[in-house]
Amino acid sequence: xxxxxxxxxxxxxxxxxxxxxxxxxxxxxxxxxxxxxxxxxxxxxxxxxxxxxxxxxxxxxxxxxxxxxxxxxxxxxxxxxxxxxxxxxxxxxxxxxxxxxxxxxxxxxxxx
Amino acid sequence: xxxxxxxxxxxxxxxxxxxxxxxxxxxxxxxxxxxxxxxxxxxxxxxxxxxxxxxxxxxxxxxxxxxxxxxxxxxxxxxxxxxxxxxxxxxxxxxxxxxxxxxxxxxxxxxx
Numbered sequence: 356x357x358x359x360x361x362x363x364x365x366x367x368x369x370x371x372x373x374x375x376x377x378x379x380x381x382x383x384x385x386x387x388x389x390x391x392x393x394x395x396x397x398x399x400x401x402x403x404x405x406x407x408x409x410x411x412x413x414x415x416x417x418x419x420x421x422x423x424x425x426x427x428x429x430x431x432x433x434x435x436x437x438x439x440x441x442x443x444x445x446x447x448x449x450x451x452x453x454x455x456x457x458x459x460x461x462x463x464x465x466x467x
Numbered sequence: 468x469x470x471x472x473x474x475x476x477x478x479x480x481x482x483x484x485x486x487x488x489x490x491x492x493x494x495x496x497x498x499x500x501x502x503x504x505x506x507x508x509x510x511x512x513x514x515x516x517x518x519x520x521x522x523x524x525x526x527x528x529x530x531x532x533x534x535x536x537x538x539x540x541x542x543x544x545x546x547x548x549x550x551x552x553x554x555x556x557x558x559x560x561x562x563x564x565x566x567x568x569x570x571x572x573x574x575x576x577x578x579x
Contacts, residue, residue, distance in 0.1 A: 387565060389567055389568070391567070391568075391570075396572075398471070398557075398570040398571055398572045399559075399568075399570045400570075401567025402567075403567075404565060404566060404567050406565065444509060444510075454515060454523055455512070455568065457510050459509050460509060
């Protein structure tokens, strides 16, 4: 079981604000880092799967960066909207196994 | 079909009951997973099936018994559960560790 930490645990922002949060994970035997978005009463939805150090991925207003040497990833949301309110989970996959260990998540609430 | 379907959505069972949770996907994904999620905690891996064979069992008590009858179906048989087993049980599937998981919406289990 990997030690995966996400910060902050929760975040309240105003509509239109840009925000970011962090996922820290062990850098040894790194294979991939997943980000998921989980809205209340819905299924977790895959956002990104990142594998390369220095990788940056973007999906609309959401982007993520990856540093595998120091073991962290940032998720950025530009111009937050109320519909972005959700819990954002990161999950590293080490050793290419079929096993993700989820962090505790960052709960984002965007106020109109 | 790009979904993972879980049934039932809600289940209340007594400690002496036997029940089963079902999960189905028709995306041709080769790996299927059971996760358990307690309130305000991240999802915790229980079992992984790869090519219909159990590949990971995260020291789950024997009162939980997984079964993979074919490549599209994954069951979780429950017997003699305890109230502390009450949780959201999530099923997921994936084609490859390089791709994100597709999650079902979960079964909310209450043990009374």
